[in-house]
Structures are given as C-alpha cells and as structure tokens.
Amino acid sequence: VSLQALPDDLETPCVVVDRATMDANIERLQSALDARGIRNRPHAKTHKSVRIGRLQVDAGAAGLTVGTLGEAEVFAAGGITDLFIAYPLWFSGSKGERLRALTEVADLRVGVDSVEGATTLAAAVKGVARPPRALVEVDSGGHRTGVEDPALVVEIARAVSNAGLEVEGVFTHGGHAYALGAAEAAAADETTALAQAAEALRRAGFEPRTISSGTTPTRLLAGTPVNEVRAGTYVFGDRQQVSLGAAAEDEVALVVAATVVSVHLGRFVIDAGAKSLTKDRPEHLAGYGLMPAYPDVVIDRLSDYHGTCVVPNGGPAPRLGEVVAIVPNHVCPVVDLFDELTVVSAGGGTERWPVDARGRSR
C-alpha cells in the first residue's frame, strides 16, 4: 500500500486516494481486457465520481455500469451517457418518470429478471425517442437476482420484445466469487451460464450482442462468449480483494485516514467508526479494516464514531494524536459515506474530488 505516508493536515476521518496507483489500476484492467478483445464497462458504484468515471472512459472503457437510477442521473449529468443500469429496477410511478427523462440525455441499457419487470420497464418508457435496451439477468450461482433456467431467459426476452423494447443481451454477476479460493470456479460458472443463456436466445431468434459478466475477482477470467466485463472495486482495491488474491497489496489505492483519540493499556480508539468504515466484515477477516503501519492491530469494535483497536501483546501501537491509514474491508460502502475524496498526486499535491453520486441509492 503506497498510502502509508499520508499528507499532513488531514482532517479525519477522511478518504485518501493515491492517484498514481488508481491510474495504474485503471490502465492495467483496460489493457488486459483490450488484449482479450473484451469490452470494459466498469461499475461506478465503487467510486461514484464523475471525474474517475471520466478517467476510465478516457482509458478506453465503453461506458459505465451503475446500480441505481440516481447514479445513472449523476453520471449522465456529468457527461458520461453510455450507461448500463445492471439491476432489475422496478420502474413504477415517479421512478418511471425519472427513467423517461433520463432517456433524453443518456444511451441506456437496463437489466431485467422477470416478465413483470420487463413490462413495467416498457410501460415507463413507452413512446420515448431513444428507449433503453434490455439485458436479461442470469443467475450464475450467486443466487441473488437473475434467473437460472435458459427457458426463462427466453420467456423474459420475449416479454421485452413483445413490449416493444430491444433485447441487447444477457448479463450476470458471479457474487459467489467473494469467498476464499472461489474466483476460478465462479468465473467458469459465469461463462457457462451466460453461454447457455445466449445460446437459448439465439435458438429463439434473438441475437445477443452483449454478453456481460463481472466481479473484480473474476474480471480477468472470463471465457468465450463473454464480450463485456463490469468490475468495480478494482479501481481502488480493498482488504477483501487483497485477501481473495484479486488485488496485490501495492494495488490498493484508497485508505481511510483516522486519528488516534484515546490510548489505554492494550487498546486504543480511532475517530473512524461504523459511519466511516462500515460494519462490512467478510467471515475470513478479523476486524473492520487493516492498518498497514500496524498490521497486527485488530480494529475490533465499531460504534458510530469510535473504532476500538486491540494491540497484540507487546506489539507496536500508534501514539495519541497520530494519524493512521486504514485499508477498509470493502471500499464501496465506505466511499458512499463521504462527500469528497482527498486525491494525492505522485508529486504529493492534494486535490478534493467530489463523490458526486454519494447517497444516490435510489
């Protein structure tokens, strides 16, 4: 982690991004996918930043993936208009109205995983000049949204088509990649499930142009016929990705900076609690983040504004008033808690970049 030497005069808690590391992450994935002939459509829910989205697009990304209508609105307003809402949103009432308005400024693709969702989507955008194209979500083993049965993929595609919208293709998210040693099998599951769904669509007379998979752990493991990848977390990395082998330690581009406010025998307290680090903790990790400068310290308990840290017997610990860097367990919900990122350039200068889509969860 390159962020152990934090800038002076940080007001904590805050989020600090190392620009050179982030740029390298963006470039590395783009090059790798370019070499494979796979389109890169990064998930913007991780950074929620128009400026970082622009860096990804300038590096060669086809557009961005988002998880909510609000994120799509923010990025479209920021000039990034090729957007995929990779989520089976329910577009009734005012959400349907917002989607209609968004079609006027953005080139949209939207996920669907049910016949009813497809007809609700189509009703919301009936008559617009540039309707969204639909991608049917496939459950490749994550067992969240999406459908498993290729026959159901076809049924949903027919509903999309009958309602007057174009079927763009299929997508999946192999969420079961988020466990130790699971990435290769999950990537194979993504590829297999997408291949079966795409083949079923072809047999039914559809031509799936986009076959889209993606998680950060599986981003480099997609096989034919996958032609689009939607990784998000790779842009910053986090403790979970490192633990899964999906990011190297020196690829982590973001830390939370916190100040030690209280020191006791065997423990100390930092001013980053659940409202800064979140209580996200994968089962295989101890504590709520990693301090690279004090790797044996366990961030053991979080209250809203307190992080209570346990110091192993005789181990080194920071002093009262010291500012420490913390690699969060899962970076996405952490960034969503902050209005801005402190971005440190290679020369040591700092800029504040807004988290434009902070809190846009609907």
Add this chain to the structure above:
Amino acid sequence: VSLQALPDDLETPCVVVDRATMDANIERLQSALDARGIRNRPHAKTHKSVRIGRLQVDAGAAGLTVGTLGEAEVFAAGGITDLFIAYPLWFSGSKGERLRALTEVADLRVGVDSVEGATTLAAAVKGVARPPRALVEVDSGGHRTGVEDPALVVEIARAVSNAGLEVEGVFTHGGHAYALGAAEAAAADETTALAQAAEALRRAGFEPRTISSGTTPTRLLAGTPVNEVRAGTYVFGDRQQVSLGAAAEDEVALVVAATVVSVHLGRFVIDAGAKSLTKDRPEHLAGYGLMPAYPDVVIDRLSDYHGTCVVPNGGPAPRLGEVVAIVPNHVCPVVDLFDELTVVSAGGGTERWPVDARGRSR
C-alpha cells in the same frame, strides 16, 4: 410498529418516520427524566436533524449531545447552541480552528479522556471569549474511551484546570448495556463509576456540576448522583432496542421502505442493501432488519443495493413490486445514509425533513 401501512408513491429505498410515535418517544423520556429531576440531553447523532433536535429542546431537553465537531456546527447553525461534544476529539490543526470559530456561536462542553487531549483542547481555544467547559470521560465498563481510575480522572481535571479551562464534571457511556439482559448491571456500573469519579474530584477541590450517563437501554435506570442522561436511539427505536427490551414494538418510529425487485422460489430481493440498511447486525439477531408484515422473513445477505431475503418454508412473502417496511437493526448509521426523512403525520400527510448533519463524521 405503526408504519406497516406506508404512504403511497414512495421512491425506495427511503426512510419513513411516524411523527406521532416519534413525538410520543420524545415526550415520554422527557417526562420520565423530569419526574426524576434528571436533565435530558439527547444524543443527536441518531437523527442528525435540526428540526427533530428542536422538538427535543422544545419538549424540555437542556440541549443536545453530539459526537463530532461537524454535528455541533450543524446544530449551532440551526439555532441549537447548548451542545455537548461527548467525545475526546483531538483538536489539532484545522479542527482546532473550527472549534475556536464554533465557540463564537455555541455554548460548548467537550469531553476529554487524557492529559494530552486536555492540553490540546485548551491550546486550540486559548483566549476565546467563551471557552468550552470540559467533562472528563469515565470508563464504566464499556472499555472504549474514558478512564477507569478515579485518580486519573483527577489528573486529567487538573490538566484541564491548569490549562485555563473549567471542569464541568464527568460523563460515561455504558456501552456494555448493548447485550441481552445487560442493561440493569450496566446502568449500575455507570452510576457507580460516575459517583466514584465525582467523589474523587470533590476531594481534589473540584465541584462537578454535571454527572452525565447514558445509553438508550440505561436511560431510565440512572441513580444518584447522575443528573444528566444522553440517550439517542430512543427517539426512533430500532430492532436492537426492541430485542433488548429498551423499546416496545409500538415505540418504533422509523422504517426503511424498500421495493421487491426480484422473486425466486424461497427467496426474494429488495432494493435496500448495505448502502441503505448497513451491515450492522448484533450477534443475537438474525439478518439485517425485520419486516413487521413478514416477521419470519430473514434479510439474509446484503450487497450494495440488493437485500436477499429468505422465506421460511411455506411462509408468506411479498409480491414483485410490493413496497415493504423494514425496521433496521441499528437506526443511527442508517439515517446517516439518507439526505432526508419522509415524515408521516397522524393525518397521513407527508413532509420531507433534511438529515442536516448527514455525513458530518468529522
């Protein structure tokens, strides 16, 4: 829970507050503390709303408790100027400057739990017209911030006094009340620890005017000499408080509203994930919140925007597109994720109230 009948046309995920229930919570605690002759200083980190803080003060609260300088700034700007920052902040650099500025508009009390923290605080406000008064934090068994040894309380008080600030008293937070059956013992610990600290201060020549305890589970259990209570969560209640017996089910005044976006055999997915419900889950509770209308459903997994819910065998489940109410496990970090609250009045009308201090974690 009175919020099972949600207003129509909610855009989800959003936070819905039942005004009558919240008003009753505010009134009930105020009356109970008035009857005991104990000052009420509610913790505003739960609601982060100037308007709700005003309701608490109008009902008789002496002022508000906050956990960060940013919260203090927001409430002072909103006209609530009697504020206690119940946290041993480290006031170096620009945080010291912000504190100085705040003393011009607010009547401040600030927590300290170390000699160095006391001298840093005093240096930051040197020469201001209305310096903050200090309360020494006592560890009554929560083992977070605060000191256990009464002799150390005296040493810190002397440092405060020698640095030119007034010692207002002592405070504690019995965080160990947050376990099943623990409230009575934790309240007794709070009272005992505060009594010992106050007595040590008196013997050393100080006159502790404020002796302040408080958590929602212990808010009605404080004994002599406690003369101030700082509960926060009581204003809304949450699933954890109900499970601990610290709130009745019909005292829960806040729910997260979410839409069912995907339905599968044995499970369904709502559009409220970790960025809406948080991953806060006390060990004794299953899942990430409770659906009062479907009490057997377990909100089993959260990703950023997905809540994957498990339906027990043959049990009832909501339909696709249905809007469901969820009582969050821990309400404080949930409110911090939203920019506004949808407040429903007894007549059924709705208003949007801003979460003024949303994200003010520093």
